Amino acid sequence: MSGGFPEAFTLSFADTINGWVDWLVVHYGDQLRSVSDRLLALLVGLENLLRLLPWWLLLLLVGLLAWHASRSLLRSIGLVALLGFIGTLGLWDKLLQTLALVLVSTGLCVLVGVPLGILLATRPLARRLVLPVLDVMQTLPAFVYLIPVLMLFGLGKVPAVFATLIYALPPLVRLTELGLGQIDPSLLKAAHGLGANRWQRLRRVALPLALPSIMAGLNQSVMMALSMVVVASMIGARGLGEDVLAGIQTLNVGQGVEAGLAIVALAMVIDRISQAYGRTRH
Structure with missing residues (x-):
């Protein structure tokens, strides 16, 4: 007697998903290609802009940004040293490629995520509908949504x-x-009583008070974007993840460790700066 699951009760929706993706490609291929071309132009333009900056100027700009966020000279010097460490490993150009990818991805996260978060906070129905989708996005393995x-x-x-x-x-x-x-809620009611409309209450009261939480979310998004650089290298994105992948494929432990440490250094720089901005606006 077989212990397998009865075939009569099995089902598959793979063909349905494949048909939906094919329908998108057939009917909206031109629009998707247009979006792809514009996004690629933005990415390449940002990479070229970063390459135009002398290495020492980029380090100086990061140091000034770190000081502005934390008001700590010692921390700023430490973060600049971490970024300079990546250059000493001979990975400066790959750093710029990864940085451009992370900046563009994070910018899109802000453009989509903050308005969506505002919608969920103000519309209970939207919250009930979207939260399960966010659960799926967080738990679904990255390789699954890479296919479509x-x-x-x-x-x-x-x-x-x-x-x-x-x-x-x-x-x-x-x-x-x-x-x-x-x-x-009493703060929003007080603003309403003073004549502020809904947009003014959001812009002048709600968003400034919620900014530490928003900055924490931005920090998490940046960290997760950096954790994707190796997966991104598997589908043609260059950068530091490319060296990690090459180290795995060729069993070159040294190359993989160097690129991995460079990703960690970049993550620490971005993490400390974004966290400092979140605290200073408390």
């Missing part, structure tokens, strides 16, 4: 951006909604 993204956009930097966006978006949405939901 690759079919829609092909190999290269653009699908890496969209895959990173899907992976890194949920924390920002959740923490934006959480920050807005924890605001004392």
